[in-house]
Amino acid sequence: MKKKHFHLLIIFVFSFNLFSQKKTINFEKRIDSILKITPSTYKEIDKILKPFQRDSFKVKAIIKKFITADYKDGLAYEYIKLGNIYRKYSNYDKAVETHKKALNIADNKEFKIFSLNMLGVDFRRKNIYTSAIDFNKKALEIAEKIEKPNSGILRSMEVSHNSIGNIYILLEQYNLAENSFKKAIEIAEKSGNKWSLSINNENIAKVKEAQDSINAAIFYTQKALAIDQSINNHYGRMICYNRLGKLHIKKGEYSKAKAFLNDAVPIAKSVKNKYYIALINNNLGWANTKIKNYSKAKEHFTISLKIAEEKNYKTALTEIYTNFSEYNELTGNYAEALKYQKKHTAISNELLNDKTSKYVNDLIAKYDSERKTNQIKNLAKQNEISQLQLVKNRNIWIIVFVTLLLLLVVSYFLYRQRLFDNEKRILTLEQDVLRTQMNPHFIFNALNSIKHYIINNEQKNAVHYLNKFSKLIRKILESSALKEVSLQEELETVDLYMNIENIRFSNGINYHIHVDETLDLSEIKVPPLVLQPFLENALWHGLSSKKGDKKIILSVQKLSNDFIQIEIEDNGIGRKASAKIKSNKVINKKSIGIELTIERLNNFIKDFKNPFSINFNDLLDTNENSLGTKVILKIPTQ
Structure with a gap:
């Protein structure tokens, strides 16, 4: 009997060794075959090497062979897979290091996109949200420029939307998060990627849970679970x-x-x-x-x-x-209960401070870079204006010479036409210069307000402020490339601006807008952000030094078929008192907001048949005491 058992043991050991040898031979064959054909897409490489990608030892062995063969696409693929293994076991620093290797070695766009996305996921897991969203957006920017994306690129776009959605959840931007996940689902349905469908349905469940929609959260989680069960x-x-x-x-x-x-x-x-x-x-x-x-x-x-x-x-x-x-x-155990409640409060505040300060500092850095870029653009445009002016002067002398020489009226009209074209080009460039100066000026005022909340550790106000600020930034970016916007859009933008500034005044300002019901605001055109400098003056020169009740009333009325009148009235300290306060300051900073606005209006009405006008009226009581200031802006509509 013992002899029989011994024979069975020998047969088992022999069979096991034979099986192991076959697996090793199969592994070696696959590596040799891929090095012969050196495929360049993720899908082609994955088709051959996928069975080995959960085994870190085999992945590392493949990396060594690919380094020797200088097979860069294969190396990028393997570094991505090795980084994913590290992340799966919560070793996020090693995951970042490995995915950066993949990014640096990647020769084609597909692997660059994959690497950027994986870095975005790594940094999100590390709670470093600004870096995370930067990597995912870079990946998405590259992918969206590809005219006919393959399945690997489509998969990468799903990952980008998914990761951006998760960051929006962390920033409590739940509607934006849900939109990102739905975009990922839309791509996944087209490509038939069930794994991605599961993840993004589960993420929508996370959004619904955060919004206390428990039944909706259960519905989306069950959808995700059904997909997970179908694909094991x-x-x-x-x-x-x-x-x-x-x-x-x-x-x-x-x-x-x-x-x-x-x-x-x-x-x-x-x-x-x-x-x-x-x-x-x-x-x-x-x-x-x-x-x-x-x-x-x-x-x-x-x-x-x-x-x-x-x-x-x-x-x-x-x-x-x-x-x-x-x-x-x-x-x-009430002492322990209090102890852990305090721990909860401390770590929640730590997470909120870290999240908010990093996000805001990233915004400040971004717009500081944009401001410098705009300054360079201004210099370039001003140089182009000077060149055009020189060309215009040279053309004048040429035309004069030709006119005197030939005495042809036709030459004179040709000269006039060319002169007109040059002047129009100069005017367009001057408007561009003014616009690029206005937007950074306005944005940085708002960003400094965010800094104020962070410095004073007012976390809830900071998050609320960011939500308002993001809407305002979107409005500004949409209108920044336009020479004119509708008055309706302008009033919506300044209403957002006043809401944000009112937070800085502890919501102590009563702000109202009155519009003549006979006006169609969508048909009336004005330069973008034309009203903001007047509201800013009312706030910081009229109301900031005033005690007690503070109000600003913005009214729009129709004067005739050719004009509308916009009035901005505040009950501040008045222009005389404001000037006195300003004169007592050690450093007087000259405001150019109103001057730029007047220049912009002058350029804006070049093609109008009527001029605009601006009047500043001091409001006084019977004893000549100041009741505030009223700005009256009369703008042509024809």
């Missing part, structure tokens, strides 16, 4: 089970919640994802707390806290501290 995606099922567990806890359905979470536990352990092991145990602790199974709850919270604090998972810790505080309160 263990990692996706783990995420969906965890979210469904958390959502059912919020609905008070604790048995369902525990069932989903218990399904998630073995998957999280099998894929060795410590982040989700911490989250799942936290939710199990929370569910057991709700059904008063306190001993089981403490076991799960202990596991969750140990992992999250060792790995410093800040986002996870905000949830864990809250739930563990509730557990301690219900079990009568």
Whole structure:
């Protein structure tokens, strides 16, 4: 009998060795075959090497062979895969380092786009949001310029939209986040990418949960789970089970919640994802707390806290501290409950400060760069104006000479036509110069306000301010390339501006707009941002030094078929008092906003048959005391 067992053992060992040798031979054959044909697309390479991409040892072995063969497309592919393995096991620094290697070595656009996207995901997982969104937007910019994108490029565009959507969630821009995920789903449906469909449906569920739409969140999570089950995606099922567990806890359905979470536990352990092991145990602790199974709850919270604090998972810790505080309160341990509630507050503030300050500093840097670029453009345009002026003068002498020589009236009219064309070109360039000076001036005033909130650690105001500021920036960018906008659009923009400035005045300014009902504002054209300098003067020279009630009234009325009148009235300290305050300052900064506005209006009405006018009226009571200032702007419409 023993002899029989011995023979069976020999047969097993021989078979195992034979199987291992076959696998090794198959691995070597695939490497040799790919080095012969050296495919240059992600899909072609993935078709051959995909079976080995979860094994970091084999990936590293392939990298060595590709380095020797100087096969750059293959190297870029393998570095991307190795970086993904590092990220999967939460080793984000190694993931960034490896994905940068892929970016640096990539020769074609497809692998550059993939590398940029993976870096975006890495930095998002590290909570460095500005770098993350920069990498994803760079990837999207390259991809959208490709006329006929292949399946790999389409997949990369899905990743870009997905990553940008996740960053919008972190910035609490939920509508923008949902739009990004839906764009990713639209591309995924066209390309048939079920893995991407699952991820983006689950992300929409995350948005709905953040908006407290629990039933909608469950609906989208179940859609994602059905797709994950159809493609046997263990990692996706783990995420969906965890979210469904958390959502059912919020609905008070604790048995369902525990069932989903218990399904998630073995998957999280099998894929060795410590982040989700911490989250799942936290939710199990929370569910057991709700059904008063306190001993089981403490076991799960202990596991969750140990992992999250060792790995410093800040986002996870905000949830864990809250739930563990509730557990301690219900079990009568009030000192511990208070301790963990304070920890929750501290780490939430830390995350908010880090997120807001990094995002704002990135905006400031971006617009500082734009301001310098605009200055260079101004110099270039002014130089071109000078060149055109020289050309015009030279043409004058040529035409005079030809006129005297030939005494032909035709030559005179040709000269007049050329002169007119040059003058028109000069006028267009001058308007461009003025426009590029106005926009950075206006933007930087708003950015300095954001700095004020960050410096004073007013986190909620900073987030609220960013939401308003993003809408205003979009309006400005849309109109910056236009010579004129409708009065309706102009009033919407200055209304946003006043809302933002009113926050800086602690919402102490009563601001109203009155419009003549007979006017069609969409048909009346004005230069963009023409009213902002007058409102800025009213705020900072009229109302900033005033105590008590503060108000600004902007009214628009029809004077005739040829004119409208815009009045901006404030109840500030008046121009005399403002001038006196300004004269007492050590440094007097000359404001050029009104002067530029007058120049812009002069250029704007060149083709109008009537002129504009601006009047500044001091409002006085019977005792000659100041009641404020009224600016009356009369603009032609024909």
